[in-house]
Amino acid sequence: MSDVLAGLYAIVGPKGLLTDQSEMAAYAIDWRKLFPGKPLAVARPSTTAEVSAVMAFCHHHGVAVVPQGGNTGMAGGAVPDASGRELVLSLARMNHVRGIDQVGMTLEAESGVVLQTAQDAALAVNRLLPISLAAEGSATIGGVISTNAGGVNVLRYGMTRSMVLGLEVVLPDGLVVDGLRQLRKDNAGYDWKQIFIGTEGTLGIVTAAVLRLMPRPTQRVTALVSVPDPQAALDFLVLAQDNLGDTISAFELISGFSIGLVHEHFGLSCPVSAGEWYVLIEAGATISGLREAVETVFEKALGQGCVLDGAIAESVQQASDLWMLRERITESEAKESKSVKHDVSIPIPSIPQFLIDAGQALERHANGTRVNCFGHLGDGNLHYNVLIAGHDAKDINRIVHDVVDRFGGSISAEHGIGQYRVDELALRRSEPEQVLARMIKTAIDPVGLMNPGKILSRREFR
Ligand code: FAD
Ligand code: MLT
Ligand code: ZN
Numbered sequence: 001m002s003d004v005l006a007g008l009y010a011i012v013g014p015k016g017l018l019t020d021q022s023e024m025a026a027y028a029i030d031w032r033k034l035f036p037g038k039p040l041a042v043a044r045p046s047t048t049a050e051v052s053a054v055m056a057f058c059h060h061h062g063v064a065v066v067p068q069g070g071n072t073g074m075a076g077g078a079v080p081d082a083s084g085r086e087l088v089l090s091l092a093r094m095n096h097v098r099g100i101d102q103v104g105m106t107l108e109a110e111s112g113v114v115l116q117t118a119q120d121a122a123l124a125v126n127r128l129l130p131i132s133l134a135a136e137g138s139a140t141i142g143g144v145i146s147t148n149a150g151g152v153n154v155l156r157y158g159m160t161r162s163m164v165l166g167l168e169v170v171l172p173d174g175l176v177v178d179g180l181r182q183l184r185k186d187n188a189g190y191d192w193k194q195i196f197i198g199t200e201g202t203l204g205i206v207t208a209a210v211l212r213l214m215p216r217p218t219q220r221v222t223a224l225v226s227v228p229d230p231q232a233a234l235d236f237l238v239l240a241q242d243n244l245g246d247t248i249s250a251f252e253l254i255s256g257f258s259i260g261l262v263h264e265h266f267g268l269s270c271p272v273s274a275g276e277w278y279v280l281i282e283a284g285a286t287i288s289g290l291r292e293a294v295e296t297v298f299e300k301a302l303g304q305g306c307v308l309d310g311a312i313a314e315s316v317q318q319a320s321d322l323w324m325l326r327e328r329i330t331e332s333e334a335k336e337s338k339s340v341k342h343d344v345s346i347p348i349p350s351i352p353q354f355l356i357d358a359g360q361a362l363e364r365h366a367n368g369t370r371v372n373c374f375g376h377l378g379d380g381n382l383h384y385n386v387l388i389a390g391h392d393a394k395d396i397n398r399i400v401h402d403v404v405d406r407f408g409g410s411i412s413a414e415h416g417i418g419q420y421r422v423d424e425l426a427l428r429r430s431e432p433e434q435v436l437a438r439m440i441k442t443a444i445d446p447v448g449l450m451n452p453g454k455i456l457s458r459r460e461f462r
Contacts, residue, residue: 004061008043008087011053016093018042027068027088028079031135032334032341035076035419039066039088046093048168048176048207055205056174058087064449065089065172067201069112069143072135074341075418077147077200077454086452091142094207097121105213106165106182111142111206118211127213130157130249134327142206148198150414152282152326155378156249157214159414160197166210167193172203172445182210195440200416201451203444217247217284221294222319225301225310226275230352233279233377235306237348240281243297247290250282251378252326258374261332262325270325273309279377280326282319326374333372333385340396341420342384344404345413351380358384358403365399366391381413397424417455426457 001009001019009017018024019041029036040063045051058065064086068078080086091112098108102125109118115129115136122129131144133151143149145167149160157163166181179193196206227233233253240248256276262268272278283290294312301307313319333339346354355373362369368389375382386396401411401424417425426434441448441456452458 004063005041007057007061008041008054011057012043012045012050016044016046016050018044024088027071027090030076030079031072032074032076035079036082037080037086038082038084039080040085042088042090044090044093048094048170051089051094051170051205051207052174052176054089055170055172058449059173059447062447062449063087064452065205066451067091067142067146067205069140069146070114070135070138072139073143073147073418074343074415075200075412075420077416077418077451078143081453089205091140091205091207098208100125100127100213101182102127104182105215106210107213108166108180108182108208108210109141110208111140111145113141115139115141115144122213123216126216128216129163129211130214131160131163134330141209141211145197145206145209146199146201147416148414150376150379150381152250152252152376154376154381154414155251156246161194163212164193164197164209165212167196167206168208169193169196170205170207172447172450176207180208180210184212195444198416200418200454202441202455203450215286218286219288219290220282220284220319221291221312222280222282222322223294223298223310223312224270224272224278224280224322224325225298226272226308227277227279227306228275228308230277230355232306233277234348234351235304236279236301237378239301239304239306240297243300244283244293247283247285247293248281248378249284250280251376252280253373253375253377253382254278254280254326254329255371255373257370258329258332258372259325261336261372262328265332265335266324266328268321268325268328271311271322275308280322329372329374333387336372337387337389339372340386340388340393341415342382342386342397342400342404343412343415344382344384344400345410346380346382346404346407347409348377348380350407351377351382354382354403354407354409357406358400361399361403362386362396366396369396376413379413394423401428419453422453422455422457425455
């Protein structure tokens with residue numbers, strides 16, 4: 001065993017260090033299997049003090065560190081390069097919900113707590129942790145914070161950032177910064193926690209967090225409708241907002257193509273008569289009358305012609321079946337063929353025109369590609385994923401992102417940059433924005449040991 005491994009072993013003990021290639025295999029490659037890496041080792045500390053000691057040790061020995069939570073990220077941010085010199089630091093053993101305050105509506109958890117475990121802990125005291133995504137059975141609190149994850153409830157509750165009240169982080173040199181405050185209002189100095197949210201482990205390790213909880217809706221109405229086109233989906237959104245207000249938590253656009261994939265790969269059937277596009281809508285409330293209100297909206301929408309057909313879930317099981325049609329899309333796409341993912345933000349009213357323009361651009365420059373489009377329409381976030389049929393992935397990125405630029409959009413709404421979009425980010429952000437990013441990185445991680453090559457390219461930084 002090398003001196004470095006022996007030093008790490010002395011800090012985290014036998015349960016906390018993996019060095020065997022077969023044991024490290026799951027930590028070495030991302031969920032999409034696009035970025036195979038080779039870890040120096042995998043450290044699995046179980047306390048903040050151990051994380052701090054590992055970081056101080058790595059800082060002293062010049063070892064780069066790649067933080068990893070559930071390894072469900074879509075941008076290759078949680079895996080090491082192939083050099084065999086980067087240490088994966090898994091937070092999986094820091095998995096305790098430390099406490100819940102029902103009155104103050106907060107939950108404190110270590111960063112390796114699986115999102116679903118935290119949601120269940122909140123439900124047990126009749127509160128809601130509204131961060132929700134199809135990977136919630138594996139994604140961790142530290143991971144959703146570090147990616148500022150979105151998911152299906154952003155329309156009502158905001159991104160993960162809006163749920164974070166307090167953070168504990170370990171800096172690249174091992175310094176522990178404890179900001180685990182439960183306060184809703186706190187303007188005392190710089191709100192430093194914001195720079196660790198969504199920065200994908202490039203500035204430090206998130207070890208614990210205090211999250212805001214919400215009242216748990218006692219009624220929930222889930223429905224799937226077919227719509228003639230994306231503009232009709234937006235007309236339906238306006239109608240729903242006018243009549244249901246902020247009870248709407250999810251408003252998801254699903255293409256007929258996506259529904260077809262889910263049917264083909266999981267045998268799931270759609271209860272709504274065939275359409276080019278569908279919307280999955282969910283509303284929740286703690287006062288009565290929600291279902292009647294949703295039914296009224298449907299009648300109006302049918303009358304206006306923006307909805308063609310629809311099914312409102314009659315039971316919890318039916319609601320879950322409708323959600324399966326949405327949540328299985330990513331896995332179906334992975335089974336189908338090689339895809340280039342786009343996680344774009346577009347000003348909401350421009351989405352129908354974006355879809356037309358992007359489709360035409362692909363037809364012109366990338367014949368034979370197919371588009372699996374779905375996403376969080378209520379947030380202006382589309383997953384415009386292209387099944388590439390032999391085309392070059394970089395070319396497809398450029399074609400789609402050029403159209404995104406024309407609409408003043410963003411090349412990542414919720415998944416982040418990781419290593420997947422580093423080159424594209426450098427092309428799309430202005431020089432002053434890039435200068436500022438490098439200043440932040442250099443101030444906090446001057447040696448460049450935190451998650452190298454993620455968000456900022458290695459050559460750009462070091
Ligand atoms: P990881 O993948 O382990 O890490 C993600 C990034 O965060 C990496 O850069 C890593 O270095 C860093 N990191 C992880 N933990 C820490 C820590 N404690 N401290 C510092 N840095 C850390 N994302 C969405 O936003 N919305 C969705 O709807 C959505 N749906 C998904 C559906 C499926 C089927 C899958 C597979 C993924 C989906 N994702 C979605 C992406 C993914 O689930 C999220 O990005 C999630 O937040 C990642 O959590 P994780 O614990 O797996 O993090
Ligand atoms: C989703 O909304 O399901 C995701 O963010 C995952 C994906 O883009 O495949
Ligand atoms: Zn998404």
